Amino acid sequence: MHYEVPSFGRSPWRPGFWSRAPVFGLLALVGAVICSVGTAVVLATSNGREQQTWPSPDVWVQPSVALSVLTAATNALLIMAFQEGVTISWWIKMLQGGNLNDCHRYWFYANNVWAAVTSGRHFNKVALACMMVAIVVVDGPIMQRASTVKSVTADAPRNFSLAIAQDVMEYPSGWYTGRAKSVDTLSGNFTRVLTAYNNRDSIHPPLAEGCRGTCKGSVIAPGWDVDCKYETKPKAGHPDVAKDVDAGSISVVFNGPYQTGGITVSALFAPQGLMKEMVSATCQMQIGIVRHHVEVTSDGAVTLERKPLTSPVNDTIRTDWPWIETAGLGSFPSALGGIALAASQMYGSDITLYNGGTLQIQGEGVMSYAYRNSSDDVLGTENMTWADPTPDVVAAIQELTFRSAVYYANETTPLAAAEDGHEVLTTAVYESHYEFLLGGLAVMLLATLAMMPLFHGWWNLGREVSLSPVEIAMAFKAPHTDGGDANADVSTLLKQIGKRRAQYGVIATEFQGGGVGGGGSTRDLNSPGFDFGPGITPIPSPGISPGPISPTSPGAKWCIFTGTEVPAGDRGSEASQTAVP
Structure with a gap:
């Protein structure tokens, strides 16, 4: 078989305050603030109003229902902002430079609340935001107690x-x-x-x-x-x-x-x-x-x-x-x-x-x-x-x-x-308890404030970013992304290399061919659809038996390997075969 690594052009790196603005993330933060303020408006306007008359006698709803909707919307918007903010934080950290521990922590703290809580001296803004996203769910029960119903007796002019x-x-x-x-x-x-x-x-x-x-x-x-x-x-x-x-x-x-x-x-x-x-x-x-x-x-x-x-x-x-x-x-x-x-x-x-x-x-x-x-x-x-x-x-x-x-x-x-x-x-009239409102607002606003540092530095990014494993593999120049546009967004990148086959498994042997390409490669003998190409002679890997290899055999290597088989009559098509230890 014949494999070639095509080369794609490189997209320009274009940082900018407005061009790179995380619109959905920022809108989510603004929406969270609006919903938080909306809870205060609900309690202020419903206090003392008769049941089935708020917000109007024709279209009425219980304030507790409105509060539930607003708090749920606030929490959902904060999660949206958190997800986009974490992505930006990870890439900004990588732009600034750091060790692989930093790379891991910025990702791990975003996906594991316990890891964020126990981060200790490695505590960072991602850990804080993750903890606040976990804590903010308590605003629902708090807000539920902010509006109750009581009976009152009132004397007012009335025509009858x-x-x-x-x-x-x-x-x-x-x-x-x-x-x-x-x-x-x-x-x-x-x-x-x-x-x-x-x-x-x-x-x-x-x-x-x-x-x-x-x-x-x-x-x-x-x-x-x-x-x-x-x-x-x-x-x-x-x-x-x-x-x-x-x-x-x-x-x-x-x-x-x-x-x-x-x-x-x-x-x-x-x-x-x-x-x-x-x-x-x-x-x-x-x-x-x-x-x-x-x-x-x-x-x-x-x-x-x-x-x-x-x-x-x-x-x-x-x-x-x-x-x-x-x-x-x-x-x-x-x-x-x-x-x-x-x-x-x-x-x-x-x-x-x-x-x-x-x-x-x-x-x-x-x-x-x-x-x-x-x-x-x-x-x-x-x-x-x-x-x-x-x-x-x-x-x-x-x-x-x-x-x-x-x-x-x-x-x-x-x-x-x-x-x-x-x-x-x-x-029966609605009675607002503003002490619970203050508690709920404090949680929501603190969580909102905790999201904001995640977006700091977005203007330094030159393209749209994500935490897709393909995009991160490209950033680390993984061999099976060779030829892809390193500055492309993930959707463009997937169009370029998305059809390359990837599988995590055991490398059975290493071989060196004398045919086209002349380079070394690593193959899984049990992978379907793969045959030794003409002129490729398998040689034993150091410490690996040339015979059938079990995943538990001594010296077996696990890695992700990719490849696309190319028919003999189509040598110009995309092909790669790479082993990543």
Whole structure:
């Protein structure tokens, strides 16, 4: 066989700051810095923001996810920068000159963290960068703790609306059924309203919009203008034996078919006992449109808030004076009489105290048992006291009217917007922990700084470089790279000599030919495709048997040998056969 070593031209060596700039490595460093700063931006902008609203309600993501992506990107970019920086450092070191130990360490420390950690007095910038690349992965767990979720309660202005019918006078609440001209039964619809009231069912308008938590405000709806007066009355005194004395009462009176828009609530009670003055309360109530102070929950449930009967704030928008109602022989509807009847049946009371040795409570209605507010120790004495029932009665009438307005509303009813609405919302918000941010940033920025020295001196390189074994073999002038362009980048070099066969194995014998080339060569007798060329006579290698050689035979040499067999008719093709001890 015939082998020739072709010769390729030499590329120019062109160092330069801009022409040799490691673009991808530097961009990786810049990207790592940007991602590091991005973690601070994430924590700063998400702190205090509600869940599912960051960065916007339409497109939202958890800050912890964003932090994970940014830290992973930072770490990946630092690894990219490290790989390119190590390559530059190795070649710059070789340009500056050094021994083979330096050559090895610059490569070994880049590929072995333990070697970098235990480098001792041989510690260098490659070892530092390798250690920082290994350490920087802790930024992920640190950043994960930098953003958490907590519950907070906030009070802020809020607009909300409720669907409430604005005219309850269109719907009867009761009926006149006799000549007495008094309402004596309830309408079917109002009976359902009263049942819901007695069951304390939640008030749910057919539509309630705008409230996410607990909202408070005032809504305009049918209600009552209330004018209450309190007067003192003579004390009840202690009754004689076998005698009784009036101790209190509650009455709710519908003003009748001629004053159909009015209800009178009266109460008499003894707030300081029987031996001190009693108090009389009289409230004139007139139907109209008023502001109801309401509390609305996120599910649309409405609760009416009471206001003091003697409040200086006038919540009446207007008072209405309905038409005269018909009453007599037959059944005739009453718009408000059923409300008064229901309140009278619930609260109408009379209390008497009978002296049978001790004072015995007698009478009927809720007041006798529900409004006594004195301790049990004074039962049977003139020191028994009763609370004012008037606020409860008025509140019941207001709520029954409000419930009726809600009952008669539907999905087409115009919404009543709340005035002075505000919302108390307990929500989950993101909380940033900047101490973890500082820890994570410190690791990332230190790792970034550790990469920068690796790029120092890139402007001294005259071509693109890599740590490819082919390129390094060319730099060391390995025989099997003979003829290649020593200044070419690795891609060009592989086009020139990349097809040369290489195999690591045992050199079986050495031979010297007298044919073409006339030089010495080393062959593996077991290599397929290789034959002794004409005129080549094998001779024994020193210490190697001329017979078949085992890889474990004494004196066997291991090396990389290359070769491309060239047919006899193609002597001009590339060929080489080299043994490297």
